[in-house]
Amino acid sequence: MDTPAIGQPRTPYRRRLMGRRLPVLLGAALVLALLGPFGTFADLTLVQRLAYWVGLIGLGGLAFELLTLAAARRLRDRPEAWRALLAGVTLAVAAPMTLTVALLEKSLRGKDMLHPLGLAELFVYVVLVTLLVSAIPVWLELRDRGLLVAPPSPAPVPSIPAERPEPVFLARLPARLGRDLLALEMEDHYVRAHTAVGSGLILMRLRDAIAELAGLEGLQVHRSHWVAATAVAGVERKPDGKLVLVLRNGLRVPVSRSHAAAVRESGWVEKAGP
Template sequence: MIPSGLRGLLARRLPVLGVSVAALTVLGPFGTFQDMSLSQRLAYWGGLLLVGTLEFDLVILITRRVVSDQTRRWPWMLAAAIMIVSLIQTAIVAVLEQQRRGMDAGSAPALTELYGYVLVITLLVAAAPIWLELRRHGLIDASPTAPSTVAPPAVAPESAPASGPDAAPFLDRIPPRLGRDLLALEMEDHYVRVHTQLGSDLILLRLRDAIAELSGIDGLQVHRSHWVAASAVATAERNADGKLTLILTDGRRVPVSRSYNAAVRAAGWAERDGGASHTQG
């Protein structure tokens, strides 16, 4: 079964990829219209764009693993990914051009010119999906400016309670349409899925970094892939194998791994019942 995160990614990528391949196949830029048949152009551009998409995702995946503050550094991450992918694609195209059409693409001037063509195609094809992904994860949303323009004047640092919601910078990452009533976080394909009373969405951030920004909210990490707000726990049940499962106020079921079992019990969550949780929420 395909993971839900991967299904969503494919649903967003495949239509854009299909349209791009179709457009380049029909237009046949850079001499491919004159030198190749329709089927050859389809294979040529389809293969190049598919390989380029996989390269781009791999480069971004590696970058996310080594870069901690992705919210501030994403422009550099994106620029580096485009440059690296364009270099790899230039090498691939150079080999294809030499083998397929006998073109001399091995000299420095030829490679420089070819790199320019590849970079243009990469930018044109990637522009729309990159913009949609950045907007989806809140990296180009207006909300990141909130801490500097709104939050500091509203609450003086010495008067803000350490456990209050305003003390959690992660809340400023949540898209405004989801509100700030945080229920849980879930690690999903190297992203964090945010669950609130109004819905859920993915944010480009590692779970451990998100939890570090939630110091102002009463909650616990209950699994390597899950964090839960205290106010969101409605009840808890014990499974046949002895493991705990938390039932949240929206009906979501969150597993508790053995390594976090003691912390959940110490917080009193294991003894909660539906009535007690609703009085707290």
């Protein structure tokens, strides 16, 4: 099985929800019920505080899940946006929860905060509680999606000249594929990486993958293909004049007319057969 791409969860959704986030939310609600912040300790019984905080934390947690699931559909190929997304969702949940708390406070404790100054003050409290309660779930989600660890870079070598850093994209390759990258091929929302020992799919756009290959000599030879310079074993010419690159692993990659000039300038055509 291919290693999940950065930004994609390693753990099934049900396991993340039931085994991680729900216990954290219930634990937070229990702690708040026991401590009774914002005057709830003096005004409410323990049972009332439990109902108060479990209800609010549960409602906020549900809103967090729904917003996150909706946004996830739009970020399948943008893993770099997940940190900002989760921060934005956390703050977005605070807005409707402020109105909910204001209505609850008026009906339960007779406190009228349904005016601009009261809502502004209440919003600060709600944001504070939301950030405290969501800190661990957000951290767990980022960790599960591989967004808390920077891509590994090679250790500095005390030699002259110094070795170039490994391209960032190579860190995305599953270990079973090695690091001898031959070509990239676009498949819908995925990129198929071809190496000397096999191939695998990675969820990202081809242009983003090419950008992460800075420092590795190669060319985009077609709107759907990129080829490493060291991968070219030969070049074939079709009867219509189009070029086809033959790679070391036997893979044949078409060269589009718009990229043919760059391929010729690279000197690869000199590898063409008679």
